[in-house]
Amino acid sequence: MSEELIFHGEHLLDVQRLKKFFPIKKGVFRRTVGWVQAVDGVSLHVDKGETLGLVGESGCGKSTTGKCILRLLEPTEGDILLEGKNISAINPSEMKQFRRKVQAVFQDPYSSLNPRMSVGNIVGEPFKVHDIHPSSDIRERVADLFKKVGLRPEYMSRYPHEFSGGQRQRIGIARSIALRPDLIIFDEPVSALDVSIQAQVINLLDDLKQEFKLSYLFIAHDLSVVEHVSDRIAVMYLGKIVEVAKDTELYSNPLHPYTRALLSAIPIPEPKQKKKRIILQGEVPSPINPPSGCRFHPRCSEAMKICKHEEPIMSAIDHHHQVSCFLYR
């Protein structure tokens, strides 16, 4: 709540108290016996020209958040505003406009490209769906896009299986920028790639962002990559955002005990620098039955009495740094 007091003006994307619960069904009559609370009250925003990184471990709800924003999943509760317009309740023709403005690139470049279509057709399809260029023009447009993402236009008539993982990811990126969207949601775009290819794709994303004035929501688990690409970073744990900060601030001054543990757990390629590691005990609890109070308290080394009973709310440390922890109240 306190977030809204600080940030005024219009954000490109504004997500407010987003919830997504999945029913657990059992028995012959498929009765709902419980809920997986995948995303539980997430608020975030992305400004124009900004990259917001969303990090967390598997099962924390970061991908579900992305899918809800894309409306690939119907949110259980909460509002999603794009340029101030609530997209939770829009009609199909408005939906098509929305799809033009918000694009997505997913982790697995193998399963997100139709194996029966040539890559030229894959990248050109958005033009057809949205009826933007006359079909005679499309080939040229696609060739342009190919050059932009560093692929040879001669490859247009080839099929996805003829490309390596990195090239496929480039094809996915070409498709996502075809319609000149405002926002692209990346869900683990580089985690399936080799290190040297990863750097190429990250640099490409930087270049495209500059050239087309894009905004990114960058969902990933690798904090080093997220830190590199993002302007601001939101850390998620078990369906909730626990800390939001500017990229450098999050690294130099992490506040939430979970963020600190996460940062300390990452091995860095500097053998002389032995860092003090906070080893978290146990594992991420199930989102079906999340712990009471602060969801991190059973693993937190600094848990207090209040953490068990009361849920902490986001409070602002300063303009660019918010944390949801009782230590800072």
Add this chain to the structure above:
Amino acid sequence: MDLGIFPRVVGAKKFESKKMNDRPLLDIRNLKTYFFLPEGVIKAVDNVSFHVGNREIVGLVGESGCGKSVTALSILGLIQSPPGQIVSGEILFQGQDLCKMSPEQLRKIRGNRIAMIFQEPMISLNPLYSIGDQIVEVYTEHYGLSRQEARKKAKEMLEKVQIPSPARRIYEYPHQLSGGMRQRAMIAMALACKPAMILADEPTTALDVTIQAQILELMVELQKLMGTSILLITHNLGAVAEYAKRVIVMYLGRVVEEAPVIPIFESPLHPYTVGLLNSIPKLGSKAIGGKKRLEEIPGMVPGLNDLPEGCYFHPRCSKGREICKRKEPKLFENQPGHRVACWAVREGW
């Protein structure tokens, strides 16, 4: 064990090993593992030599397709044949050549003296047997213990790898455990026989960061306790920097550089190693030096069926010259313990 029946190393070697104080636990010499496919011969491991000392943790790094996993499988004699075959070379483990052993002899070593931890514990654990049964099998198979004794040992082992309530977990099946727990169970199984050596092939790649840290710490702790050597095969340079003593870098089936961990990270010589290190974003570097563009290695890893002549890296190398296109550079020792296969380093251009 039956180690005694094998002849010890002879003559000159013996002298050499005395001089070296101890011979390496694992010594791979000119190993070539090829796959004979209808499309042609794939040289997955091509003339690879390196060693792993007693109680040493050695990191084997490289990108996918560089032959690091095939190297591990070759050590264990697990190359599927056909199409794969160890064409030539020696894999000396405690002085005996594993390549020359019969499948029965290898079986006694595998799991007993050399254990393996794979990336995906869900695939490497049998879903039809409980965790306990699978560890029990190790004891009954290799030590000939009765099931009851083995079960007691298995329980101890689960305790050692810090699986909570082992008495209950022992009856659980792999699907009932989380990824981190499964990997712990794998480690328990791997360490059950107190092996001299563990081959860990991407042991933490499928795990979350915080769990990854737990597992690596656990592995190193147990390594110290039991005096095991570890060959840590991974693409995670951070993990290697932190835990390995020595690092071997592979590219397309060949070793391109080998050095102790500090020189590898602080003064790498091979352009591929340099490129690899520069292409990873470093946590916190933005806070110090602002946002910099990542350095890229241009182009991509060529397919193993379409290898360039000469140095395999030359099409992507900024230092490449005429000779690199024609002649394969051999590994040479640039400084004690620091070997590199590069014309530019050798000739000093």
